[in-house]
Amino acid sequence: MSLANVKEIMLVLSGKGGVGKSSVTTQLALALSLQGHSVGVLDIDLTGPSIPRFFGIESSKVRQAPGGWLPVPVHEARTISDNASGAQNGVFTGERQLGSLHCMSLGFLLGDRGDAVVWRGPKKTAMVRQFLSDVHWGSLDYLLIDTPPGTSDEHISLVETLLKSARPGQVSGAVIVTTPQAISISDVKKEINFCRKTGVNILGVVENMAGFVCPSCAECTNVFSKGGGEIMAKEFNVPFLGSVPIDPMFVSLVEEGRTPVYPQGTVVAGKDMTTDEVAAENTADAVRDSGLLAEKYQSCSLFPLFDGFAAKLTLKV
């Protein structure tokens, strides 16, 4: 079956919608790929697929191959210049081995991007099964599975199918995403209970949208309060991976393909992310819209955070 040569499978789950499951999946995939791993991303949010937009491959279509589908490539394995530290001092320090990155989503199968997929449970179940059995991933280090909110058809079918067809130990577990406020936490607790009931190991909790750094004065405001994710992780005795602030530059990177640039004094997770003049010139308009998403992501303030998460997850795995 198509998952035979996949070393590890990780799920990205959250009971609540709009907390950043797809955004976390995207960034984990980029970070893993930047560490040289080959990565696949499977989007099983059938009625609201966001993965194609996040990777900027909305217009791509899936190709048929004998016995199944070929996933859509974001980039192939190659060597790129390492500008993660370059953003700091303007000097590109070296090269980096980039692992291949491929995606599969229902978005690639739709005729028009505005088309609604109005499906009841049984049809969604059939599609999830097909996604798990008929996609030619080839050999992968990690397969990340992005899910819709809730604990219903897609989730039950996903876990059921994986229990039946994955090798023991192939599914390393789930990354749980939440936002800090109580309303979100109460839904996410349900998802943790879902994992407990179905025997899915929890790799860790990511608290997303924890604080917003004003681009004008670098003041950090806790738009959706703060700390809820960590408290929840303690309460349920699961690992806490870390807090991720809102970074409008990541949004522009996704929506407009701009390389992130930060004002003086921007400190994210204890790291100064100020873009100095030399590097700012390097990322001038000409450079802005070219280059791989992964290359540009190295300049994003969130990259060091996700680089750390990916390192923690690969160690655990």
Place this chain on the structure above:
Amino acid sequence: MGRPESQQAGKGDACAGCPNQQICASAPKGPDPDIPLITARLASVKHKILVLSGKGGVGKSTFTTMLGHAFAANPDAQVGIMDTDICGPSIPKMMGVEAETIHVSSSGWSPVWVSENLGVMSVQFMLPNRDDAVIWRGPKKNGLIKQFLKDVEWGDLDYLVVDTPPGTSDEHLSVNSFLKEAGLDGAVVVTTPQEVSLLDVRKEIDFCRKAGIRVLGIVENMSGFVCPKCTHESQIFKATTGGARRLAQEMNIPFLGAVPLDPRIGMSCDYGESFFDSFPDSPACKALRGVVRRVGEEMGLSADEVLEEA
């Protein structure tokens, strides 16, 4: 092919080879005998409004509670809120009634009353433990939604606001098919400004068109954030494609207004308080009042009757 409830479902030529053929062919046929019961039960409800969005976490439940509180600000109006998000119910916590349970009587289930004229029904009230996961497939969710509509003793209501989960699946199809006979005023679609959200919302509007639901209008939530330190306004969720306003134009539906992102709204929800009562002078509150009045107008009511101008 054909609709799943038609007699030919699963038997047409085009159905041969479809992995769902068996499911369609074996599903119950004909009109649902419970629909007349639902219609009778809801005959005493004057206006029924759906709150929809393809995307999660854009503020459907927050907006639903706001709409409920605003309608209920008129002491003569009776208001009900129904939460059809079975796997992630948020309404009870936002209304500060999370710990309540429902009462069953001979005439049906009694909703939980938040105030004298504002009642709530949600699956949360039926869970033995607050954090229990509801791991249900579609048919079971549909069954509960049907019971919510058929068996809940709302009494005479002026407004019933129905909150929905994200997506375009079982819950949405069921609510619509169950309420069609009883008459639905329409749907308010909630979105945030960025394209990742609008992408899903477009699908929801497409769904409304296909399902014959009137779209009363679209609300843009979390639109702009004013830094409390330097008062610089940032577009946290940047409207790179023109936001809800442009989408409304594109799809020819009314634009109801934009509500700024105010951290105090989230806090009010966490504490189960009414943002309207706690921060009546905030810009977000003023914007929300405007949106509620526009919703009233779109339903053919006078704005002042729905909510007095502040």
